[in-house]
Amino acid sequence: MRVVRLQRWFTVSLGVLFVLLMIVIDPGASVNGATKTFTVGSMIWNTTIPFYTNLIKGEQDAAKKYGINITIRNGEGDLAKEVAVVQQYVAQKVDLILVSPSNAEGIVPAVKQANAAGIPVIEVNSTVGKAAKTVTYVGANDFTFGERQGELLVKAIGKSGNIALILGHLGVSAQILREDGLQKYLKAYPGIKIVSKQSADWDFDKALGITQNLLTKYAKGTLQAIVSQGPEGVAGARYAAKIGRTDVKFIAGDYPKDVRDAIMQGTLHGTVNQDPYPQGYRAVELAYYWLTGQKSKVPQPQDFLPLPLVTKENVEKMQPAW
Secondary structure (H helix, E strand, C coil): CHHHHHHHHHHHHHHHHHHHHHHHCCCCCCCCCCCCCCEEEEEECCCCCCHHHHHHHHHHHHHHHHCCEEEEEECCCCHHHHHHHHHHHHHHCCCEEEEECCCCCCCHHHHHHHHHCCCCEEEECCCCCCCCCCCEEEECCHHHHHHHHHHHHHHHHCCEEEEEEEECCCCCHHHHHHHHHHHHHHCCCCEEEEEEEEECCCCHHHHHHHHHHHHHHCCCCCCCEEEECCCCHHHHHHHHHHCCCCCCEEEEECCCHHHHHHHHHCCCCEEECCCHHHHHHHHHHHHHHHHCCCHHHCCCCEEECCCCEEECCCHHHCCCCC
């Protein structure tokens, strides 16, 4: 009988000890026992671009969930500033750096400094040149993005016609790769001719001005479509509808609310949906996995997110990305 009581006392004591240990242990500790609060620095080449608003929210939400101290700084659309921001993070000895650069090659020297300091770097939404070492890339496969725009284009105008391209900020990996993907897709359709290429820098006013000039230069029936690498093409699509240029089909990139509205109204043929929020969230999540020793959970060399097409056929079922 005494032995049974001792066993019960021992079991109860162990239970109490376990509860006390759970109270003492930091609930935010990693599965590997890490109790450090990690600091992550995020550099975004131009935070004033509407697309990045939800990407930033994704980074902030994930940082809150995983107990990470995150700092987000604006590169102000200037490569020298972007480099300086990354260098500041290196000097501050942050635990990991997220970079969304305007120029893949231009940011390489700064990323190499992070490499030399032993600070891991993750590419988010736009890539870094291959001469620098990064953990992984999180975002859209922009080459595939361009190919998917090609799919929309052929469905809109058929196998022949003259088209114009409104490019994003020149030198950004998204601009380069989307154009490359589109060009590759169109090799199978030699009847489709690109008669104009101009950069709007992801800016709505610039895209509208380019569209107005194109519609003035090309009379009805001589230009079949305008493909915009970003959502800024919606401004030109609305202008074309207003002046009765329904002969020109418009293809956009990304899927904010105004693009969804234009597709529903029939002024925009379709778009490729690239959601910024999960890109930001996923980047911080992978940073947490990497820093807490859960490296097997980090896809390498990239973690591509889905790129669904949105047209009038499915737009009502697809909520806008932002």
